[in-house]
Amino acid sequence: MFPIGKVARCSWLGVGIYGRNEEERESAITKINGHKASATADPLLKKRRADGQGDDEPSVKKRCVGEKGEENLSPDERLKKAVSPLWNMPYDKQLESKSEEIGQIMKNFANQIFKNNASLRDWLTEQRKKYDGHCCELQPIKPSPVQTGYRNKCEFTIGQDIDKNDNTVGFRFGQYKDGTSSVGEPHCLSNIPDTMKTVVKSFQDFIRLGPYGAYNPETHAGHWRMLTVRTTRSDEEIEKEKTRLHEYFSSGEGRSSGVTCLYFRVYSDRMTGNTTEPYKHVLGKTNIQETLLNMNFEISPDAFFQVNTAGAEVLYEQIAEWCGATTTTTVLDICCGTGTIGLTLAKRVSSVIGIELCPEAIENAKRNAHINGITNVTYHCCKAEDVITQTMKSITSHDVVAIVDPPRAGLHPQVVRALRNSPFLKKIVFVSCNPKGAMNNFIDLMRQTSKKMRGQPYRPVKAVPVDMFPQTKHCELVILFERDSCT
Numbered sequence: 333m334f335p336i337g338k339v340a341r342c343s344w345l346g347v348g349i350y351g352r353n354e355e356e357r358e359s360a361i362t363k364i365n366g367h368k369a370s371a372t373a374d375p376l377l378k379k380r381r382a383d384g385q386g387d388d389e390p391s392v393k394k395r396c397v398g399e400k401g402e403e404n405l406s407p408d409e410r411l412k413k414a415v416s417p418l419w420n421m422p423y424d425k426q427l428e429s430k431s432e433e434i435g436q437i438m439k440n441f442a443n444q445i446f447k448n449n450a451s452l453r454d455w456l457t458e459q460r461k462k463y464d465g466h467c468c469e470l471q472p473i474k475p476s477p478v479q480t481g482y483r484n485k486c487e488f489t490i491g492q493d494i495d496k497n498d499n500t501v502g503f504r505f506g507q508y509k510d511g512t513s514s515v516g517e518p519h520c521l522s523n524i525p526d527t528m529k530t531v532v533k534s535f536q537d538f539i540r541l542g543p544y545g546a547y548n549p550e551t552h553a554g555h556w557r558m559l560t561v562r563t564t565r566s567d568e569e570i571e572k573e574k575t576r577l578h579e580y581f582s583s584g585e586g587r588s589s590g591v592t593c594l595y596f597r598v599y600s601d602r603m604t605g606n607t608t609e610p611y612k613h614v615l616g617k618t619n620i621q622e623t624l625l626n627m628n629f630e631i632s633p634d635a636f637f638q639v640n641t642a643g644a645e646v647l648y649e650q651i652a653e654w655c656g657a658t659t660t661t662t663v664l665d666i667c668c669g670t671g672t673i674g675l676t677l678a679k680r681v682s683s684v685i686g687i688e689l690c691p692e693a694i695e696n697a698k699r700n701a702h703i704n705g706i707t708n709v710t711y712h713c714c715k716a717e718d719v720i721t722q723t724m725k726s727i728t729s730h731d732v733v734a735i736v737d738p739p740r741a742g743l744h745p746q747v748v749r750a751l752r753n754s755p756f757l758k759k760i761v762f763v764s765c766n767p768k769g770a771m772n773n774f775i776d777l778m779r780q781t782s783k784k785m786r787g788q789p790y791r792p793v794k795a796v797p798v799d800m801f802p803q804t805k806h807c808e809l810v811i812l813f814e815r816d817s818c819t
């Protein structure tokens with residue numbers, strides 16, 4: 333069977349619920365069967381108390397108006413402004429605006445190099461002349477192949493809408509910490525797929541019919557708190573046939589044959605009958621599955637996975653090109669999540685070492701290696717800062733490339749130090765979803781050699797923004813750093 337078209341399919345739901353006391357909590361948790369609750373501090377209350385405003389509810393107006401000057405906007409417009417602020421800007425203009433922002437960040441980076449490493453000043457002057465004021469080549473932004481309905485995962489808040497309708501599932505009109513608590517339904521948002529909107533609406537109908545109200549973070553009353561929805565791209569025809577199989581053997585005529593477990597396999601090469609596709613479980617699925625660069629990935633609810641799958645393919649191809657790895661290379665995949673970056677490279681390199689904090693993601697990564705027939709990967713489930721020095725020491729190869737893809741705040745300084753201090757590491761591909769947050773990392777990589785930063789400084793060779801988040805102000809920035817002997 334051959335893929336005909338791609339459709340989005342809603343595959344996984346996660347819900348968060350709270351109870352007012354142990355008994356209610358227990359009963360609420362029993363209702364939703366197995367999803368746990370935990371209490372958090374309330375940032376709004378803290379802010380209000382710090383501002384000397386006491387614990388009173390803010391006015392309805394304040395609760396739905398995120399910022400000053402938004403009074404004339406309709407609720408849909410406010411929601412679009414809060415969640416997808418570039419919604420009414422043509423996509424080419426969005427890319428222009430992101431390119432400008434990244435350009436400013438790169439210029440700031442150049443200024444920081446000037447301040448922090450006097451020995452690089454002559455080099456920097458030459459680079460700036462060559463690259464239009466930048467410290468390295470800055471390539472044009474790579475657009476996302478899909479611009480609408482691209483989000484494969486969303487965390488929806490459950491609260492009251494502006495008319496005080498309880499158990500509304502959607503997004504806040506503004507930042508909760510700024511005092512905005514009203515929630516708007518996501519039907520008007522162009523970056524959310526329709527399949528996801530349908531699930532949200534069904535879930536909203538479900539909880540509105542039930543006995544539990546939305547959790548109120550100010551008073552800690554109520555129960556329903558958030559809904560996570562994940563979708564995957566999948567092949568429509570294959571999915572239909574799998575559904576028919578499932579129905580036939582679980583509730584149809586096939587049921588009496590006593591089949592208890594059913595797998596499905598796609599043969600993609602009609603001529604040879606070969607396949608690289610794994611068996612797929614049809615009955616009793618446990619994890620969501622996604623295809624990326626012709627490989628299959630299992631993702632558990634807790635594990636990170638890039639939210640724009642088509643965009644992630646563009647990003648990973650760029651990483652592969654820039655890390656220039658060969659069959660002798662050891663790839664260090666730092667903050668590897670479910671192993672996607674390292675696994676997409678594994679077949680062309682000597683070995684991959686993945687480091688990741690989240691145990692579920694590491695379990696997925698190991699499983700993902702297995703289902704894709706990859707045996708040259710090892711994983712460490714730890715904070716990168718706790719194991720990086722030891723890991724670097726244990727690598728005997730002199731051909732090592734590090735790929736780092738940290739969360740918004742960037743890498744722990746200890747990780748940067750280890751990357752600096754390893755004499756064998758010549759190249760780092762740094763992927764940042766928040767380049768401002770990672771600026772200190774960039775500077776530390778370049779900083780003049782010192783007692784702390786013993787190894788040779790790295791230099792940025794090229795950079796490219798990759799738009800993973802159309803309709804929003806965010807994009808990823810990939811920077812290739814190399815050491816002197818390579819530049």
Ligand SMILES: C[S@@+](CC[C@H](N)C(=O)[O-])C[C@H]1O[C@@H](n2cnc3c(N)ncnc32)[C@H](O)[C@@H]1O
Nearest residue numbers: 636638667668669688689690715716737738739
């Ligand atoms: C932006 S995600 C990247 C995941 C992966 N590279 C990908 O492309 O799917 C960042 C990952 O870093 C992990 N992480 C956060 N802090 C970490 C730390 N101190 N050490 C190791 N991993 C960490 C998170 O759990 C998350 O999976």
